[in-house]
Amino acid sequence: MKNILLTAVLLVPMLALPRAQADDLTCSGTISGRSIDGNVQVRQGASCTLVNTRVDGDVKVSRGGSLILKNTQVEGNVESDDGFVRISVQGSVIDGNIEAQRGRDVLVGDTRVGGNIELERNTGALTVSRVTVDGNLKCERNARTPQGGSNRVGGNREGQCSRL
Template sequence: MKKFLFLAPLALAAPLIVAAPAAADDDVTCRGTIGARFIDGNVQVPRGATCRLLGTRVDGDVKVHRNATLVARGLRVEGNIQASGHRRVDVRPRSGARSSVDGNIQLERGGQAHIVRTVVNGDIQLFGNGARQFVQRNVVDGNLQCKSNRLKVRGGANRVDGDKEGQCRRL
């Protein structure tokens, strides 16, 4: 009887051990181009890489790492676009279809950014970037927040339901 009781907890724990790595398998590392497909997980743009997402749907976050570039056209993201120390992030429409982000776009301490005609259900936050930031004709359900960027943030005609703050207050 003791053997059965001893083995039963191991049998119950075994599926948890097997299932845990599956979540990491859902992440996609992007170097190059991903077209119109569904990604059930996160997209990682590794250090120094360039990733083009063209008509792609991501059911997670897009994370852009140091010195990496993201070029997105007609992208749909269920989570956030996050970048720190990036070279460039460029999010625009494709063939008339706007890009959309259900979460936030958060870019900090990086290079260039162009966010054009994108629907963002959270905030756009541009903090401490060293190169040109261009934000134009977006629909933002949250706030448009820009501070400590080296160059003046350019753009305009953004519809923001929350507040326009800092360097973005006139956009």
């Protein structure tokens, strides 16, 4: 009985210890078949490819950066800084939003998005095709009209994406 009480006294304070923080990752190159417990940052000017990967956080693309997601699940958002080069999301699941603003090329295909897709003030080719969006599909002030189709949108289709 004393051993059980002693064990309980020693273990209870450990339950109150703070949990370890998630391991954020800076990506340059290809990551395949991995689970990332945290955010992924594509650094300035870098190119990052995530294949068959799970990200338990957000993916953020810095100025001059490029991102390719293939068969990847992101628990958070896919976001960009002004001046990104390319974002390509194919055959993936994004639980949050895809927000690409003031960059160049964006391709989203055969993907499920739990939040919104927002493409604003981009200068390159934009394609949204065979995508299920639980929220809104919004495209505004892009230099080129977005292309694509066969999308399922739970919310509103807005601006340049109104016919997609």
